[in-house]
Amino acid sequence: MTVEAKKETLGFQTEVKHLLHLMIHSLYSNKEIFLRELISNASDAADKLRFEALSNDGLYNGDSELKIRIAFDKEANTITVSDNGIGMTREEVQEHIGTIAKSGTKQFFDSLTGDQAKDSELIGQFGVGFYSAFIVADKVTLTTRKAGSTEAVTWESAGEGDYTLESVEKAERGTDIVLHLKENEKEFLDDYRLRSIVKKFSDHISLPIVMDKEIPAVKDEEGNETEAAKIEDETVNSASAMWTKSKEDLDDEAYNEFYKHVGHDFQDPLAHVHSKVEGTNEYTMLLYVPARAPFDLWDKDAKHGVKLYVRKVFIMDDAEQLMPRYLRFIRGVIDTDSLPLNVSRELLQQSKKISIIKAGAVKKVLGLLEGIAKNDKEKYAGFWSEFGNVIKEGPIEDHKNKERVAKLLRFASTHTDTDVQDASFEDYISRMKEDQDKIYYVTADSFTAAKNSPHLEIFRKKGIEVLLLSDRVDEWLVSNLNDFDGKVLQSVAKGQLDLDKFDTEEDKKEQEEVTKDFESVITQIKEVLADKVGDVRISHRLTASPS
Incomplete structure (x- = not known):
């Protein structure tokens, strides 16, 4: 079959149609993010090629200088973003662009309200990647060829109900994305505008992002042209791995933009920690606490974790071996000199060096959270409302850091009688009555049931505070966390309460x-x-x- 004959029209998955509708009727006041998303995808494609080429150098096919190219054409009204990364097969294009194979998709769409400001925030939380092209384009043409393959394919859509896939010829591997701009988006057909967006959002990308630079003709003293005008590539971004830079050379804006790239998030992070460890096991970490929980936080099949690099070479996404489950919301990068480039997930499971790196990363993250809890209670309250139930898994999962994690826990309490979880164990102990040696709690299916439990009557009468536990994880937590700071955790509904000493x-x-x-x-x-x-x-x- 000739390549011209291999063309088909396919329908989008229902969720994609919905998402594209949102993009086309753009909810974003900041439309510039389309370029950041496409650059981020191109960078990921280059990372994947580098990794695959570790075991198959032939994939480079003589072209190992990976880069991203941005070009525009005023006459054609187009912007083109190209990369010479891993590329995609026809099947991969259909899988990655025709459908959304993302956990939490249904929950995301169910959460949309029709309020533009709120929905824009939700979309940013969900992450839209490639589809953001339709914020500024009324048609998108993607042509790609997988490294190691001779077949290429063009995907094209106006962002409505369907798209076409056509087998084509493409000289080199990689992906070209052509955005046919909407009539009211021509402001982006400007060299300075595009360069400014790259510097603003993607300066941290370690891959060179190049654009054409016009070199004027050279003339001698008599005005004769000695060298003709020409076009050269110019690298627009810093093109260095951001985590390798000194903290003194980075500001909050740089850290925030890198987070949006590595975390596939539109919002700024809540906090970050950037640290380098030297010695026999050297590694650098740049880790982030998101401001909002991802939609798939509770999906047991969803992959979570940080990106692993070895000597600045990307090895894998979602390296779960580097972060415990109760910190699965952490995003970022860990780069080590202590592992071989051909390390696999199986080897990570058995590596003592990985255990050391994981322990160091957990220590830094817990320290970061402790600092927020101590110095910014409002900020920590926001963190707890998003991730509190996950942190409650910590004392069960991480015995080594059981006490540290327990200090981070927050609960509702009869001290305030509201459902706000703002009481720590240390707060409770500071308010204990004289001679009280137990931390009392009640568990129930809801806050209202806990608050109105008959078991609280004697405690209210005696002025003894009780923690009100109503999250699903709480029963599991207290069955594994028996005490805190020498004080036994005691259910008000079980066993001897030992309240006689408080009798008047x-x-x-x-x-x-x-x-x-x-x-x-x-x-x-x-x-x-x-x-x-x-x-x-x-x-x-x-x-x-x-x-």
Whole structure:
């Protein structure tokens, strides 16, 4: 079959249609992000080629200088973003662009409200990548050829119900994306404008981003042309791995833009830590705490983790071996000199060096969170509302850091009687009554049920604070976290509460009178149920509710 004959028209997945509709009727006030997203994808394609070429150098085919090229054509009303990275096969184009194979997709669309400002924020959280091209383009043409293959394919769509796939000829591997701009988006057909966007959003990309630069003709003193005018490539960005730079050379804007690239997020991060460890096991880490939880945070099949580099060479995404599950929301990069370039996920599982790097990374992240909790309670409250339930997995999963993670936990409490989880164990201990040696808690299916539990009556009467636990993870947490700072965690619904020492003289007198009044009843019950119960006694826990 000739390449011309291999053309087909296919329909978009329903979710893609919905997303493209949002892009075409752009919700974004900042339309420049389309270029950042396309550059980020091109950078990922180059990283993947570098990794594959570690075991198959022939994939370079004599072209190992990887770069991203940006060009524009005022007459054709187009912007073209090209890379000589890994490229895609016909099947991969259909899989990656015709569908959204992303966890949390349904939840994302269900969350959309129709309010432009709110929906714009949600879309940024979800991440749209390639589809952002339709913010400024009314038609997009993508031509790609996979490294090691001779076949190429062109994908084209106006962002409506369908797209075409056509087998074509392409001389070199890589991907070219042509944006046919909307009539009202011609402002982007400008050299200075495009360069400014690259510097603003993508200066941190380690791959060279090149654009044409016109070199004027050279003339001698008599005005005769000695050298003709010409066009040369000019690298627009810094083109160096940002995490290798000194912290003193980077500002918040640079850190934030790198996060958006590595975290595939549109929002600024909540915080970051940038650290280099030297010695027998050298590594650099640049790790971020997102401001919002990703949609797939609770999807057990979703991959989470940081990017792993070895000597600035990309090795893998979602390196789960470098971060425990309870910190699966952390994004960023870890680059080490201590591993071989051909390291696999299987080798990572067994590597002692990886265990050391993981321990160091966890230490830095916990230190970062501790600093926020101590110095910016409002910021930490925002973090906790997004990731609190994940952090509660920490004491169960990470025995080595059990105490440190426990200090980060926050709970609702009878101290405020609101559903705001802002009480730490240390806060609770600071408010404990004299002679109190237990941390009391109640668990329930909802905050309202916890707050209204009859078991709290005696505690409210005696002025003893109780933690109100109503998250699904809480039962699991308290079954594994038995104490904090020498204080036993005690359920108000189980076992001996040991509250007698808090009785006032009036309480004791009242209890003696009740015991005396029911003495004969207790004796009779014991006799009747002698072979069925071990003991019968009066409880003073309930003061208002019927027992």
